[in-house]
Amino acid sequence: MINSGKKGKLEVVCGPMFSGKSEELIRRLRRAIIAKQHVAVFKPAIDDRYGLEQVRSHNGTSIDAYPVEKVQLILQEIEKYDYNVIGLDEVQFFPAEIINVICTLVDKGLRVICAGLDLDFRGVPFGPMPTLLAIADEITKFQSICTKCNGNAHFTQRLVNNKPAKFDDPIIMVGAQEKYEARCRNCFIIDKAPGLWQNQP
Secondary structure, three states: OOOOOOOOEEEEEEEOOOOOHHHHHHHHHHHHHHOOOOEEEEEEOOOOEOEOOEEEOOOOOEEEOEEEOOOHHHHHHHOOOOOOEEEEOOHHHOOOHHHHHHHHHHHOOOEEEEEEEOEOOOOOEOOOHHHHHHHOOEEEEOOEEOOOOOOEEOEEEEEEOOEEOOOOOOOOOOOOOEEEEEEOOOOOOOOOOOOOHHHOO
16 A cells, blocks of 8 residues: 655665765765754665775765665664655665665655666666666766766776776676776777667666
8 A cells, every 4th residue: 555645755866986976875864864854774785895884985974874685674674763764875786676665665755865876887777776767756966077088977987907897797796806987988998889778687
């Protein structure tokens, strides 16, 4: 049953790596806390770069978070307390089921703020992000600075051994010796045209 009361709101913050997505998520959540709203923050358990129980931006700001392996646990957690605002970082790493979870939260009247990469390293829409962008009440799309030409960067370039990763490489490479750079469209390199959406897992 869909709650017939006042609905909530879905805000999506997206862009390439190093564009300030997590920093903006943390800023909005901290403002909600200052306003004495009850806030809960969740992140995929796979993202352990700065520890499991924190969302941290590249400039060092952080906020406590619950690491999640199964998205249904988010619904179980929010039933325990009277939350007003839910934050989700690195939402692109969640399975497709996160969309139903988010819609349920919004229908319950909660404000949901998601941050994530809109494109993967291939330049292909990433995981649940296309759907979330389509149903969002508010979208903020950030740009980064291209590491090659200093232009506006929309893409995330994955480098393996200082060479561009291949289109058919795994989408997520946990613990691999890769690094990422923000790139503009002109400086972004991939060995296949990223227009074959049927290749998205």
